[in-house]
Amino acid sequence: MNQLQSMRVFVKVADLGSFVRAAGALDLSTAVVTRHVADLEGRLGTRLLNRTTRRLSLTESGRTYLERVRHILDDLEGVEQMVVARNHEPVGTLRIVAPVVFGLHSLAPVVQSYAERYPDVVPDVTLADRQADLVEEGFDVGIMVARQMRSASIVTRRLTTGYMTVCASPAYLERHGTPTHPEHLRVHPCLSRPAEQGGDERVFTGPDGEVRVRTTNAIAANNTEMLRQFALLGMGVAILPSYLIGRDLESGRLVPLLGDYRLPNVEITIAYPSRRHLPAKVRTFIDHLVEHFRHADEYGRDPRSAAPPRGVADAVADTVAALPAYADGARPVSASAGEAARPLRKAPRPRMAAASPV
Template sequence: MNQLQSMRVFVKVADLGSFVGAAGALDLSTAVVTRHVADLEARLGTRLLNRTTRRLSLTESGRTYLERVRHILDDLEGVEQMVVARNHEPVGTLRIVAPVVFGLHSLAPVVQSYAARYPDVVPDVTLADRHADLVEEGFDVGILVARHMRSASIVTRRLTTACMTVCATPAYLAQHGTPARPEDLLRHPCLSRPPEQGGEERVFTGPGGGEVRVRPVNAIAANNTEMLRQFALLGMGVGILPSYLIGRDLASGRLVPLLGDYRLPPIEITIAYPSRLHLPAKVRTFIDHLVEHFQPAGEPVRASRLGAPGRPAVASLADADSVAVPELTRRLPDTAHARRTRVAESSPV
């Protein structure tokens, strides 16, 4: 029989002084209650109760065992209540992993506003441009940019989309000319990720809906898009960069958007987390907060998103040439708790 259940039965018998009374209180048969106590005595090799036809009494060993068992059961109940509370109230450390550039330019404001809303949760952010095993590495939530995670133990949902924007500095364009069609990129040094990191052939959709395929020649290799942005700002070539990275540069005129009649495929940004089963409140509320943050302006926020059927809400970080990335800095209270957030970067910058 279950040892913990036998302990609970023994305590109830001792408290009520009756097998019949304990059976009624626990909604068990008298035979089952008797068997639980007998099994305990057999396991311990000692008698716990003295039985007569009229009454029960504890033996000396029974009194000692009862005292210790009460403490064990009380501690167990306390642990269970603590775990239940953690699953229903946002509390504890929230481990998040995200790509470096997206994390620096788009995730930081979300984490700060979440920390202000839920002060009992301490975000622990790791930035890494690599595949992270959420379960093995102990992450609660992962953000994926242009990558898919296939695992029976991982749940993914689309968060939002961004776009790739062709751009250059005004000084570069004045010196080298302005590309008018995707084919013109072949005459310019380009700044984009190397082939193994998404810098392969570019497929543009033209104004008439037709496809134009070009394979630009990179001016310089870099495995980090922030570095490519810096090269673009230095006038080293034409950048093909994500909108969430260069929104402020476009808004200020430091970079000029190009090929406005052509569009590149959008970048899908996805949330990943281990299993919907018994999802802790800190994870559930953070995912809801992410979705709320990237919700398109004017679209109502859906309640209970994690349990709702159908497609999740999808937002766009920016249109091809009109990027509202400065909005990512909205509503960011400066709280002492926000400064407790720990960021560990484990990738090249």
């Protein structure tokens, strides 16, 4: 028989001094109650109760056993109540894993507002550019960029979309010209992650259909924040996600290019172990994440389709007007995305690599 249930039955018999009354209180038959007590005595090899036709009394072993069992059952009840409370009230440590750059640029304000709203939850954030095993590593929530989690025990939910944008600094465009067609990227130094080195093919969709371009990478970094820094310094053309460069585009520090062309979007998803018995801290954090990104304008639209903020269009126009003549005597490339492509002056390509972790 179930030992824990037998212990509960024994305590009830001892408290009420009767098998019959205990059976009524527990909604069991008297025979079942008797078997539970007999099973305990058989397991312990000692008598716990003295039985007469008129009354029950505890043996010395029974009194010792009753005292200890009470503590065990009280502790167990306390643990159960604590677990139930944690499952219904947001409390405890919330372990989160997210990609490094997304975490630094987009996750911090969400965690801050969540912690203010639920002060009994302690966020524990791990940033890592790898496929984390949520169950094995004990994470409550994972955020993934452009990854698919295939596991029966893991639930995924779309969070937001990252729009990939071709961009460069005004200073770079002033020196090397403004590409208006994906083919122009062949003669510009491109900034990329190491996995994209060696001429990975980029697939653009535009007014003339699908355009495939194999870019030549001049600078590599294993972290997109480093690529952003290179782009801000005018070291080449970069293809970066909207969640990383949204403010740079708004301020004019970076200029969006190839406005008539689109690259595949990057889906950002939430992952968490199982829907069953989801703790309140996990459920409320997921809801908070979804709500935050639903109302964040910079994540809710494609920044390439919006009109440039005041100052950016003027900066681009000034950049184009100031472009020097090309070596072959051709006119500089117009900033108009709809204008036919003109010859580009091939920009010098710095040769360096930055592949160490940040």
